[in-house]
Amino acid sequence: xxxxxxxxxxxxxxxxxxxxxxxxxxxxxxxxxxxxxxxxxxxxxxxxxxxxxxxxxxxxxxxxxxxxxxxxxxxxxxxxxxxxxxxxxxxxxxxxxxxxxxxxxxxxxxxxxx
Amino acid sequence: xxxxxxxxxxxxxxxxxxxxxxxxxxxxxxxxxxxxxxxxxxxxxxxxxxxxxxxxxxxxxxxxxxxxxxxxxxxxxxxxxxxxxxxxxxxxxxxxxxxxxxxxxxxxxxx
Numbered sequence: 461x462x463x464x465x466x467x468x469x470x471x472x473x474x475x476x477x478x479x480x481x482x483x484x485x486x487x488x489x490x491x492x493x494x495x496x497x498x499x500x501x502x503x504x505x506x507x508x509x510x511x512x513x514x515x516x517x518x519x520x521x522x523x524x525x526x527x528x529x530x531x532x533x534x535x536x537x538x539x540x541x542x543x544x545x546x547x548x549x550x551x552x553x554x555x556x557x558x559x560x561x562x563x564x565x566x567x568x569x570x571x572x573x574x
Numbered sequence: 575x576x577x578x579x580x581x582x583x584x585x586x587x588x589x590x591x592x593x594x595x596x597x598x599x600x601x602x603x604x605x606x607x608x609x610x611x612x613x614x615x616x617x618x619x620x621x622x623x624x625x626x627x628x629x630x631x632x633x634x635x636x637x638x639x640x641x642x643x644x645x646x647x648x649x650x651x652x653x654x655x656x657x658x659x660x661x662x663x664x665x666x667x668x669x670x671x672x673x674x675x676x677x678x679x680x681x682x683x684x685x
Contacts, residue, residue: 464617491670500582502662502675503618516671551617560606560625561670565617 464566480538481569485554495551580676593650597663604665
């Protein structure tokens with residue numbers, strides 16, 4: 461069990477560029493979540509996968525955000541045409557999917573949009 | 575109104591003090607309640623997990639849930655400087671499709 465892995469740890473981009481983040485959940489965890497966290501705030505839900513199916517998506521998520529989990533293992537989160545307001549820590553978490561679920565978080569990807 | 579409300583602090587206490595952290599919520603469908611600890615620039619780590627009203631103890635930590643008042647608490651006994659972090663409450667409905675987090679309380683334990 462190597463924990464949830466996120467890549468990259470830091471990303472600096474210019475406004476208008478596209479960025480993609482990767483998350484590798486704990487092996488055999490079939491639930492995967494993406495959250496966004498800004499300074500002084502708690503994590504804000506973005507989306508949830510059970511295996512490869514995206515079952516929940518925040519209404520706050522604009523069309524510029526898309527997430528995939530093609531084989532039910534790793535997941536990617538893409539932000540198109542980034543805006544300065546997208547600057548945040550993007551957190552991935554996984555959960556076993558066996559009943560009483562507990563989130564295990566990665567260290568996050570810190571995005572800075574200049 | 576946010577689904578989960580948490581006092582942001584900061585809370586500063588001397589080493590050895592008992593710390594009380596609290597959250598209130600509005601959604602009566604929440605059934606599972608958690609406390610996470612988050613150090614600066616790190617992901618949150620799970621401290622306590624409970625699904626019923628009452629108390630749950632784990633070492634120096636006690637989680638308390640009062641569903642009738644929609645109020646949860648985390649108590650830390652004999653607080654240590656290493657407990658200095660941000661504490662987040664989180665909760666979920668029965669299906670775990672989404673976890674709702676409080677805004678976090680920043681705790682500083684002074685040696």
